[in-house]
Amino acid sequence: MENLKVRIWRGAEEGGFQEFEVPRQESQTVLDVVTYVQRKCDPTLAYRFACRVGVCGSCAMTVNGESRWTCRTHVSKVAADNRLEISPLRNLPVVKDLVTDMREFFDKWARARGRFTGSKTRKDEFERVSPESKERKRVDAGIECIGCGVCYSACDVVSWNKDYLGPAALNRAWTLVNDVRDTARTERLAAVAGDAGCHACHTHLNCTERCPKGLSPTAGIAGLKRAVLAATLSGEI
Amino acid sequence: MKNDFRARNHPAYWAFIVHRLSGVLLALFLPLHFWALGQALQGAAALDGFLRWTEHPLVKFAETGLVLLLAAHMAGGLRLLALEFLEWREWQKTLLALAAAVSLVAALAFLLNLV
Numbered sequence: 001m002e003n004l005k006v007r008i009w010r011g012a013e014e015g016g017f018q019e020f021e022v023p024r025q026e027s028q029t030v031l032d033v034v035t036y037v038q039r040k041c042d043p044t045l046a047y048r049f050a051c052r053v054g055v056c057g058s059c060a061m062t063v064n065g066e067s068r069w070t071c072r073t074h075v076s077k078v079a080a081d082n083r084l085e086i087s088p089l090r091n092l093p094v095v096k097d098l099v100t101d102m103r104e105f106f107d108k109w110a111r112a113r114g115r116f117t118g119s120k121t122r123k124d125e126f127e128r129v130s131p132e133s134k135e136r137k138r139v140d141a142g143i144e145c146i147g148c149g150v151c152y153s154a155c156d157v158v159s160w161n162k163d164y165l166g167p168a169a170l171n172r173a174w175t176l177v178n179d180v181r182d183t184a185r186t187e188r189l190a191a192v193a194g195d196a197g198c199h200a201c202h203t204h205l206n207c208t209e210r211c212p213k214g215l216s217p218t219a220g221i222a223g224l225k226r227a228v229l230a231a232t233l234s235g236e237i
Numbered sequence: 238m239k240n241d242f243r244a245r246n247h248p249a250y251w252a253f254i255v256h257r258l259s260g261v262l263l264a265l266f267l268p269l270h271f272w273a274l275g276q277a278l279q280g281a282a283a284l285d286g287f288l289r290w291t292e293h294p295l296v297k298f299a300e301t302g303l304v305l306l307l308a309a310h311m312a313g314g315l316r317l318l319a320l321e322f323l324e325w326r327e328w329q330k331t332l333l334a335l336a337a338a339v340s341l342v343a344a345l346a347f348l349l350n351l352v
Contacts, residue, residue, distance in 0.1 A: 013238070062238075062244075064243065065240070065241055065242075065243025065244055066243055066244055067244065087238065088238065090238050090239060090240050090244070091238075094238065141325070153240075154240065154244055156240070156245070159239055159240065202253065203249075203253070203317060203320060203321070204245075204249060204250050204253050205247075205249035205250070205329070206244065206245065206247075206249075206250065208249070208329075209247045209249065209250075210244075216325065218320075219325035222320060222321045222322075222325060223325070225321055226321070226322065
């Protein structure tokens with residue numbers, strides 16, 4: 001098989017692309033390519049990964065212009081002409097090469113009140129939540145987020161408004177709004193109701209298009225818009 | 238770093254562009270529309286003269302573009318309302334295709350003088 005021509009971002013915010021030749025292999029993933037470059041071509045290349053199987057959410061990068069998880073992106077799917085352009089995630093400060101500083105991404109989960117707040121203790125009985133209930137189904141639709149940052153990187157509204165909480169944090173808030181055990185619903189709805197919250201979404205569906213887990217943060221954000229509207233009309237917030 | 242066109246190359250983003258562009262163009266057209274209506278204040282002859290001018294084939298063709306813009310903006314708006322106010326559905330792209338089809342049918346119906 002022909003060699004891959006791979007352009008990889010080097011530097012931080014300022015920098016440029018460096019070109020490498022990487023042998024093409026069967027079932028090769030983009031993460032395999034980056035690992036090859038670091039092991040065989042240039043050990044100073046910085047990148048981040050952990051599980052390699054799509055669980056941990058740490059290897060997301062921009063591949064040929066699109067935000068993707070690299071461990072489960074096959075080269076055959078994205079490099080039709082044997083060319084790859086690999087750069088860090090967008091909308092986040094670049095630390096070095098392919099590594100971004102994800103603090104603001106996770107800080108926004110906290111700002112969207114992304115933490116479960118319950119009223120029971122370990123001495124209480126388990127809460128029974130029917131898998132058939134409307135709320136539980138809504139939670140199921142959004143709960144598999146691995147926090148990879150792909151949606152945040154793909155989102156135009158994050159580029160336009162640095163304070164915008166972003167798709168992942170709002171998706172998290174939506175799953176908690178639908179968690180019948182949670183006791184912080186009102187505070188959470190208030191936290192996502194501001195102009196950096198759910199109403200800032202322009203419904204481009206970039207997040208839904210790119211989410212590697214096939215979730216739709218747009219659906220959660222639309223749900224939050226309705227919930228915030230209802231809470232405002234009823235005087236809850 | 239910022240995204241380029243490659244990140245935005247998908248149907249829902251095109252729908253956003255169409256909605257935004259049609260909105261801006263219609264807003265630009267509105268003053269012309271009001272001016273045309275204002276001709277009636279100058280008397281029936283002025284308005285009739287203007288209306289005769291709109292029968293010109295080229296103007297008629299331009300009007301088809303206008304109908305397309307209106308239909309696209311309305312269908313796109315209805316799509317957004319459905320997306321935001323109804324429970325989420327998996328067939329969002331079908332909804333999108335439907336909105337595009339309705340717009341084109343409306344414009345074509347106007348062009349072929351069906352309505």
